[in-house]
Amino acid sequence: MPRPDHRHAAAALPWDVARDLAHAAAAALVPRSLPLSAADGTTLATPLVAPAAVPPVDRSAMDGYAVAGEGPWQVLGTILAGSLDLPNLAPGEAYAIVTGASVPTGTTGVLQDELAVRTGAEVLGNVVPGQHIRRAGEECVAGEVLLPAGVRVDPSVLGLAAALGLDRLTVIPQPRVAAFVTGDELVQRGASGPGRVRDAIGPMLPGLIERAGATCTAVTQLPDSRSALIDALAKCDADVILVSGSSASGPADHLRAGLTALGAELVIDGVACRPGHPQALARFDDGRLVIGLPGNPFAALTAFLTLGVAALHRMRGLPLPTLPVAPIPGGLAGHPTSTRLVPVRVTPEGAVPVGHAGSAMLRGAAAADALAIIEPGPTTAITARLLSLDPGATHWPY
Numbered sequence: 073m074p075r076p077d078h079r080h081a082a083a084a085l086p087w088d089v090a091r092d093l094a095h096a097a098a099a100a101l102v103p104r105s106l107p108l109s110a111a112d113g114t115t116l117a118t119p120l121v122a123p124a125a126v127p128p129v130d131r132s133a134m135d136g137y138a139v140a141g142e143g144p145w146q147v148l149g150t151i152l153a154g155s156l157d158l159p160n161l162a163p164g165e166a167y168a169i170v171t172g173a174s175v176p177t178g179t180t181g182v183l184q185d186e187l188a189v190r191t192g193a194e195v196l197g198n199v200v201p202g203q204h205i206r207r208a209g210e211e212c213v214a215g216e217v218l219l220p221a222g223v224r225v226d227p228s229v230l231g232l233a234a235a236l237g238l239d240r241l242t243v244i245p246q247p248r249v250a251a252f253v254t255g256d257e258l259v260q261r262g263a264s265g266p267g268r269v270r271d272a273i274g275p276m277l278p279g280l281i282e283r284a285g286a287t288c289t290a291v292t293q294l295p296d297s298r299s300a301l302i303d304a305l306a307k308c309d310a311d312v313i314l315v316s317g318s319s320a321s322g323p324a325d326h327l328r329a330g331l332t333a334l335g336a337e338l339v340i341d342g343v344a345c346r347p348g349h350p351q352a353l354a355r356f357d358d359g360r361l362v363i364g365l366p367g368n369p370f371a372a373l374t375a376f377l378t379l380g381v382a383a384l385h386r387m388r389g390l391p392l393p394t395l396p397v398a399p400i401p402g403g404l405a406g407h408p409t410s411t412r413l414v415p416v417r418v419t420p421e422g423a424v425p426v427g428h429a430g431s432a433m434l435r436g437a438a439a440a441d442a443l444a445i446i447e448p449g450p451t452t453a454i455t456a457r458l459l460s461l462d463p464g465a466t467h468w469p470y
């Protein structure tokens with residue numbers, strides 16, 4: 073049976089509309105120049121352009137001998153990767169050379185060590201012209217655009233930037249996210265019991281925030297106190313502030329009143345989805361966003377994946393991700409008026425519901441890879457879009 077209407081039901085937005093609005097309500101953060109060591113997880117704000125050719129000079133691709141002309145060759149010395157004084161090779165001459173060392177002028181090719189027959193100062197073997205030489209500019213030439221703006225900076229991008237000789241990148245920084253977990257009944261250690269509920273949202277948030285490409289600045293417990301919440305929101309300078317457990321209309325739910333007191337604009341006041349319908353998004357004049365996560369832990373997770381991830385994508389300068397579609401063996405019934413978010417395991421046969429999907433339980437989510445997005449209405453969905461439970465997942469599920 074559908075639940076009785078929540079007081080925000082009238083304002084509740086369709087799930088896709090809310091996701092679009094959360095993306096639109098956020099603004100891309102201002103680009104900054106960051107050292108490579110601080111740029112992992114950011115977004116390129118400008119295209120990555122090669123300032124110079126890579127490699128800058130012809131280099132050996134093997135340990136062996138740089139040879140000139142036809143063999144046999146007289147070995148006249150050794151060139152190391154750091155050698156600066158390079159000889160000019162005349163036909164019949166060779167230098168022992170290491171991988172990555174500049175090949176001297178006149179080199180025909182590099183004879184790989186294992187294939188060389190060395191007798192005293194003479195070396196013999198077969199060399200195809202140009203063999204085992206990495207040509208200058210083989211990877212890129214000066215001025216070449218290697219990556220467009222909007223690419224996520226990951227370790228390989230950082231390595232490439234270093235190989236190009238760059239020390240800094242112009243990037244959209246990672247948004248900073250702080251979380252306030254509210255609830256007088258919450259405890260941080262030990263088991264739940266009468267009058268005590270073990271906090272199950274706080275432990276989820278740092279990993280979710282980091283996977284969503286943001287930095288988690290703090291997860292702080294707050295009592296069910298309006299003044300404490302107002303004070304915490306006013307002092308928090310994070311780009312996104314998550315508040316859990318204060319989103320409904322009970323006597324201990326202070327989020328909306330607190331936002332009103334601080335003059336925040338309530339952009340989203342409820343989303344027509346299950347679980348997670350009391351989720352909310354508000355914006356301060358200075359651009360900081362507040363996202364209300366319902367207290368039921370699975371509902372909090374779905375709300376972060378819906379509004380939180382959408383807003384963070386925009387702050388990172390990224391479009392809203394499109395969601396892959398998968399078959400649902402056996403189908404899933406739609407809710408009459410709300411989008412259902414159903415934990416599924418992604419298998420070669422499709423997205424298989426794992427059960428245990430009540431809004432207060434995380435057993436289903438913990439066993440699942442994704443949420444199947446089931447449109448409202450009387451039909452049974454035999455395919456569905458999938459929202460990954462890992463907001464950092466890019467190439468999945470196939």
Ligand SMILES: Nc1nc2c(c(=O)[nH]1)N[C@H]1C(S)=C(S)[C@@H](COP(=O)(O)OP(=O)(O)OC[C@H]3O[C@@H](n4cnc5c(N)ncnc54)[C@H](O)[C@@H]3O)O[C@H]1N2
Pocket residue numbers: 076077078079253254255257258269270271272273274316317318319320321322325348349350365366367368369371431
């Ligand atoms: N009269 C109505 N009551 C409720 C409605 C409604 O529409 N009308 N909606 C229900 C739904 S749906 C949800 S979800 C919750 C949202 O409530 P709040 O965001 O205000 O959160 P609380 O009331 O504080 O807590 C709800 C529930 O979750 C437990 N909780 C809270 N925080 C945590 C945590 N960090 N870890 C584990 N469990 C947590 C809390 O103890 C309560 O059991 O409202 C419904 N009520």
Ligand code: MOO
Pocket residue numbers: 345346347348349350351366368370371431432
């Ligand atoms: O619909 Mo609530 O947000 O129980 O989960």
